[in-house]
Amino acid sequence: MPKCLKYSGGIANYEARTYPGMKRKIIVAGNWKMNVSYDEALRLTGAFGKEVSSSNNMEVVVCPPAPYIPSIVQQFEMGNQNISVGGQNCHHEQKGAYTGEVSASMLASSGAKYVIIGHSERRAQFNERNELLNKKIGTALEAGLHVIYCVGETLEERRADHTLQVIKTQVTEGIANLTSQDLEKVVIAYEPVWAIGTGETASPAQAQEVHAYIRALIATYTSAEVAAFLSILYGGSMKPANARELIAQQDVDGGLVGGASLDEHQFIAIVRSAQSFL
Numbered sequence: 327m328p329k330c331l332k333y334s335g336g337i338a339n340y341e342a343r344t345y346p347g348m349k350r351k352i353i354v355a356g357n358w359k360m361n362v363s364y365d366e367a368l369r370l371t372g373a374f375g376k377e378v379s380s381s382n383n384m385e386v387v388v389c390p391p392a393p394y395i396p397s398i399v400q401q402f403e404m405g406n407q408n409i410s411v412g413g414q415n416c417h418h419e420q421k422g423a424y425t426g427e428v429s430a431s432m433l434a435s436s437g438a439k440y441v442i443i444g445h446s447e448r449r450a451q452f453n454e455r456n457e458l459l460n461k462k463i464g465t466a467l468e469a470g471l472h473v474i475y476c477v478g479e480t481l482e483e484r485r486a487d488h489t490l491q492v493i494k495t496q497v498t499e500g501i502a503n504l505t506s507q508d509l510e511k512v513v514i515a516y517e518p519v520w521a522i523g524t525g526e527t528a529s530p531a532q533a534q535e536v537h538a539y540i541r542a543l544i545a546t547y548t549s550a551e552v553a554a555f556l557s558i559l560y561g562g563s564m565k566p567a568n569a570r571e572l573i574a575q576q577d578v579d580g581g582l583v584g585g586a587s588l589d590e591h592q593f594i595a596i597v598r599s600a601q602s603f604l
């Protein structure tokens with residue numbers, strides 16, 4: 327397992343998930359990637375809908391492939407199930423001659439509330455850089471979406487002790503020029519690339535260290551209040567067996583879940599772990 331960093335900063339006097347009497351939202355979001363058939367998608371969301379729902383301080387989000395979004399939104403609405411739906415990516419332009427692409431407003435008008443931006447698979451396989459991701463975030467916010475912005479270091483970067491520098495660059499360039507009001511609709515997901523889909527998870531201490539660093543960064547670039555309200559999710563092989571310990575960390579406000587969100591029993595168990603902190 328990659329070694330722990332030595333970041334001892336952070337914002338010492340934040341109380342766990344509270345700021346003058348208010349709680350930070352816990353979010354559990356499932357990222358299905360390019361998996362499951364349409365029928366299986368509806369079966370899965372039917373199973374989630376019976377067992378879990380969002381509440382005042384906690385939100386459950388499902389991010390299926392884009393073509394399934396309207397049907398899943400309708401399924402949740404018809405069942406009165408309070409689960410949000412998100413896209414996995416959007417184009418940085420609002421519209422135009424971009425064959426095969428999906429715009430932020432298409433996602434929003436299909437019923438999506440969220441969009442994931444900057445997933446490491448998009449960064450690595452589609453060469454998406456922070457500057458482009460910053461544009462995507464702006465376009466998504468303009469379309470009325472909430473954003474789950476992913477950041478995370480590779481194994482080589484961690485081994486070279488570059489983790490915090492990489493995170494700093496991804497966070498500050500990704501959110502450049504956003505206002506405090508914009509940031510109310512942004513969630514950051516810390517997803518160490520070496521932990522995604524590998525079965526290897528960051529230890530709770532490793533996750534907490536980077537999450538605290540991200541919160542401190544946000545406080546520096548915006549304000550302590552904005553930082554205190556920002557939900558920061560952990561992603562990378564989160565499972566029922568490790569979810570509770572990870573979410574118990576002071577600056578870990580839920581999870582972005584890949585593989586385990588494709589199994590209703592595992593996803594429901596992770597949501598239940600998160601609910602135990604409400």
Ligand code: PEP
Pocket residue numbers: 357517521522523524525561562563564582583584585586
């Ligand atoms: C992800 O892809 O966002 C992710 C966290 O995947 P997994 O849970 O499978 O590691």
